[in-house]
Amino acid sequence: MYETIKTRLNNLKNNKAFELSVVAVIIISALEIGAKTFPLSSGAVSVTHVLDIFITLFFLFELSVRFIADENKKRFFTKGWNIFDTLVVVISLIPINDSEMALLARLVRVFRVLRMVSVVPELRVLINSLIKALPQLGYVILLMFIIFYIYAAIGSFIFNEINPKLWGDIAISMLTLFRIMTFEDWTDIQYETMEVYPMSWVFYLSFIFFTAFAFLNMVIGIVVNVMEDERSKLRKEKESAQNIPTIEDLHSEIQQLKALIISQQQSTNDLTNKEHLS
The missing domain is CATH 1.10.287.70 (Helix Hairpins)
Structure with missing residues (x-):
């Protein structure tokens, strides 16, 4: 059961549509943060509040998918970007209204835009x-x-x-x-x-x-x-993840085949020499 869920989540993590949806949510998060710097009506404030909850829950879901789908969970938090994403998501769960941590929570929400770097490999x-x-x-x-x-x-x-x-x-x-x-x-x-x-x-x-x-x-x-x-x-x-052999792997395999052929030739020559002697 667990392996089935893990396989499905791994397929979801590697799905291009899911990756694009993560990028789209990060962009929406950036727009939502920018909108809060302007004077807003009560209706717009309610919309940004709902958006903030949705973005936080989506990031929590996306981080959970990556964690469960990871092959080596002990090494998941040894990577700097995974630690950064986890801190951003966890601190984003802090309620920002009537709290001593309100300023910290607001500042961390600004850093959610940096999640674009952890999502896009080129960045x-x-x-x-x-x-x-x-x-x-x-x-x-x-x-x-x-x-x-x-x-x-x-x-x-x-x-x-x-x-x-x-x-x-x-x-x-x-x-x-x-x-x-x-x-x-x-x-x-x-x-x-x-x-x-x-x-x-x-x-x-x-x-x-x-x-x-x-x-x-x-x-x-x-x-x-x-x-x-x-x-x-x-x-x-990427090549190792897709099981694509590299030039070094092919060279190593060629050397192994060459050594095997030489050993077989030597064994054949030894048998031939024994037959001649007998």
Whole structure:
């Protein structure tokens, strides 16, 4: 009985129509949250209340389906996205009216929109890639901070008298450099200092080259490499789930068949040699 229910729920979980319905409910949840930020009539408030109950119960049902259909339930809560979905659903069950947890419950309902990431595999790959790229990005960010600090100190020493609001100290100078890196009216800052120091354009162009071009390309390269690894892992998981043999599996089987044929040939040769000797 349990195996039958599990099989049916597993088929439901893998059904495209069910997946689309989950995405549709998440979109409705986002629209419902946005609607609550506007002044609503009493009728509209009642509709959003009913929608909120329906969305919470639907998410609870969807999470139960995934849990029951999972082959290894002990490992279900070892996955970060499953923990996130469970927390969102459980806290969404907290009544938000006349409760000390009302604010927390409302905030968690906002995070229900993030469930789109756990439902859509492509979005999950993007988030996982960004998270796994953080250790490598840390060194790039550290090097960028050093460049920022050096240029901010130079700018504060040289351009302080020209415009103290932009170059008054090293902290303000770093904010000014961030503005330059994002190309937010940076030419106005450059032309202002060039009136006093005509060669100050070298300061700005070299800084933009290091930050906006070199470091940005480093960040993009790291994220793209990690994303490719995540996509290959997702592809292998889909192939293993569908029992599709990979190239490595086929190569291993070929090697096994080759070894079997060689052993059979050796045994045949041994028998032939024994017959000749006899």
